[in-house]
Amino acid sequence: MSEEGTRKHPVDEVLPLPKLALYGFQHVLAFYAGAVVVPILVASGIGLSPQQLVYLINADLFTCGIATIIQAWGFWRIGVRLPIVQGVTFTAVAPMIAIGQGAATPTAALLAIYGATITSGVVMFLAAPFLGRVLRLFPPVVTGTVLTIMGLLLIPNALTDAAGGAALKGKPEFGSWKHLAYAGGTVLFILVLYRLRRPFLSSVAVLLGLVGGTALSYALGDSSFDQVGRSHWFGVTTPFHYGTPTFHIGAVVAMLLVMLVTVVETVGDSKATGEIVGKPVSDGDVTRALRADGLSTVLGGALNAFPYTCFAQNVGLVRLTGVRSRFVVVAAGFIMMVLGLFPKAAAYVASIPPDVLGGAAMTMFGMVAVVGIQTLAQADLRDERNALIVGVSIGIAFVPATVPAFGEHMPRDVAAILNSGITLGSITAILLNLVFNVLTRRPPAPVEEPAPATAS
Numbered sequence: 001m002s003e004e005g006t007r008k009h010p011v012d013e014v015l016p017l018p019k020l021a022l023y024g025f026q027h028v029l030a031f032y033a034g035a036v037v038v039p040i041l042v043a044s045g046i047g048l049s050p051q052q053l054v055y056l057i058n059a060d061l062f063t064c065g066i067a068t069i070i071q072a073w074g075f076w077r078i079g080v081r082l083p084i085v086q087g088v089t090f091t092a093v094a095p096m097i098a099i100g101q102g103a104a105t106p107t108a109a110l111l112a113i114y115g116a117t118i119t120s121g122v123v124m125f126l127a128a129p130f131l132g133r134v135l136r137l138f139p140p141v142v143t144g145t146v147l148t149i150m151g152l153l154l155i156p157n158a159l160t161d162a163a164g165g166a167a168l169k170g171k172p173e174f175g176s177w178k179h180l181a182y183a184g185g186t187v188l189f190i191l192v193l194y195r196l197r198r199p200f201l202s203s204v205a206v207l208l209g210l211v212g213g214t215a216l217s218y219a220l221g222d223s224s225f226d227q228v229g230r231s232h233w234f235g236v237t238t239p240f241h242y243g244t245p246t247f248h249i250g251a252v253v254a255m256l257l258v259m260l261v262t263v264v265e266t267v268g269d270s271k272a273t274g275e276i277v278g279k280p281v282s283d284g285d286v287t288r289a290l291r292a293d294g295l296s297t298v299l300g301g302a303l304n305a306f307p308y309t310c311f312a313q314n315v316g317l318v319r320l321t322g323v324r325s326r327f328v329v330v331a332a333g334f335i336m337m338v339l340g341l342f343p344k345a346a347a348y349v350a351s352i353p354p355d356v357l358g359g360a361a362m363t364m365f366g367m368v369a370v371v372g373i374q375t376l377a378q379a380d381l382r383d384e385r386n387a388l389i390v391g392v393s394i395g396i397a398f399v400p401a402t403v404p405a406f407g408e409h410m411p412r413d414v415a416a417i418l419n420s421g422i423t424l425g426s427i428t429a430i431l432l433n434l435v436f437n438v439l440t441r442r443p444p445a446p447v448e449e450p451a452p453a454t455a456s
Contacts, residue, residue: 010324011082011277023323024331028339031085031311031332032207035064038088038306040352041361044165045093045157046100046109054347056304059237060088062340063305067296068333071289071310072326080281080289082273083318083329086296088306090368091261094150094422095254096306097157102250107242110304115245116255118301124259125294128287131263137438141386142429143264144375146257148390149397149425151369156401158365162358178222179355186213186359206360213356223353235343241304254423255307257430259297262309266293269310276315277324385436389429397425 015023039056042048048056067086074081099116100109124131160169162183168174186209193205217223270289274281289310296308318324339345379386400421 009279011279011326013325014327015323015325020325020328020331021335023325023328024335027085027329027332028335031064031087031336035060035087035336037206037210037360037364038090038093040357041093041157042096042100042113042306044161044354044357044361045097046103046106048106048110050347050351052106052110054343055235055237055241058235058340058343059241059304060306060340061336062237063296063300063303064088064308065333065336065338065340066299066303067292067308068336069330070296071292072329072333074288074292077288077291078295079292080270080285081326082270082277082279082281082285083324083326084269084273084289084315085311085329085332086292086308087311088300089258089262089265089309090364091147091150091265091309092255092258092307094154095258097154098422099248099251099254108246110242111244111246112248112251113306114240114242114301114304115247116251116301117307118245118298119247119252120255120259120307121294121297121299121301123256123294124263124297125291128290128294131290137430137433138260138264139433139437140375140378141381141389141437142433143261144372144377144379145390145393145429146261146372146422146426147375148369148372149394149429150422151365151367151372152394153397153401153421154365154368155362158358158361160358161354161361163355165354165358179358182213182217182222182353182355183359183362185216186210186356187363189213190360190363206364209360209363210352210356213359214352217353217356223351225348225351232343234341236341237303237305239302239304245301250423253427257423257426258307259293262293262307263290266290266310269315273310273315273318276319389432389436392432393425393429396428397421400424 014020036057039053039060043053043056064087068084071079071084071086072081073079096113099112100106103109103112162180163175164173164179173179189212190205190209193208214223218225266289267286270286271281274285293309300306300308376390379390381387381390398421
């Protein structure tokens with residue numbers, strides 16, 4: 001057999017340990033902001049205590065590490081075996097907050113979220129071989145509408161934090177210039193980092209903005225790190241820490257919609273990574289990637305974390321560095337697991353003031369809406385059917401936000417759907433796409449081109 005026939009593909013090359021550690025840590029830095037911001041946003045949205053937030057951050061980091069190893073290393077028919085980092089999907093933030101706000105207590109909120117997460121993970125794992133066939137039901141007009149709705153409906157939560165947090169509502173200091181200055185300063189700092197156009201700084205701009213805003217708040221005596229002193233040095237996340245998950249149809253439907261969006265993300269990221277490293281991704285590879293997403297999401301619900309998917313920013317890092325070995329990402333997974341064992345480190349993150357968090361969150365939620373708009377740009381909105389799908393779905397999504405009593409006389413599980421603008425808008429977009437674009441054979445209406453100008 002020739003040397004070319006026996007030579008390993010660069011993706012399967014195991015680098016020396018120092019390089020594995022160095023390159024792996026670089027992936028962790030690129031991933032860290034997205035990993036810790038999601039539990040912070042969820043905790044703020046559903047009213048978790050600082051102690052609960054610390055536990056969530058540790059559980060998330062630990063589970064991220066396991067999920068990344070499953071995807072990059074792989075076993076049996078699970079895992080795409082490419083340098084892909086798994087992280088908690090940002091798409092799930094809004095539905096999780098909506099689920100949590102409908103629960104009686106913060107702990108009940110977590111249990112409902114975990115029940116929906118486990119269910120959606122199981123469905124995704126079992127349906128992985130068939131999901132590629134139904135992607136046509138989720139064209140850009142649907143996924144773009146869903147992402148736009150998520151971003152728009154999350155921005156008010158961010159603005160509440162920017163004004164001082166929900167705990168200060170009704171008090172004189174809510175919305176004071178001091179809180180708005182911290183929030184605005186955080187946004188400005190993030191924008192400056194992006195303006196510098198340094199790829200690494202851009203990838204951690206939100207994290208640095210949170211660190212900078214928190215440091216300034218602490219220096220001026222407006223925040224403290226008391227929670228750090230009360231936290232343990234070492235701690236291990238235990239399965240079902242908060243009790244047995246609960247299963248509510250509204251929460252499950254919301255999370256299933258999230259998983260359908262992540263299918264599109266995973267397929268895109270897998271194929272993009274395959275192109276970057278020079279290893280074509282087959283339909284079987286996509287199925288293994290989706291199975292890894294499903295299994296990781298089930299583990300997320302069991303280990304007190306969240307739904308998981310491929311992290312696009314780390315795909316960009318692979319392209320930037322040119323390091324193609326998947327074992328670099330496996331090393332990053334082990335580093336994440338180690339970081340998830342130190343509650344004191346998570347306690348520093350949990351000490352971020354609400355106004356600083358609000359500034360960063362406003363930026364991120366706005367960007368979610370922008371991603372949705374970019375996705376909608378791939379759809380032909382000159383076609384009145386697509387325009388109606390977007391317009392009606394967004395309009396219906398705002399009904400629960402503007403009329404809080406909407407659905408209050410319905411059964412609890414039905415009300416959970418009707419009172420979530422994200423779920424309601426997403427279901428509307430899916431159904432309207434079925435009616436207008438899938439179940440009809442009527443060709444799109446021709447778009448009249450402007451008549452050419454005539455010379456005078």
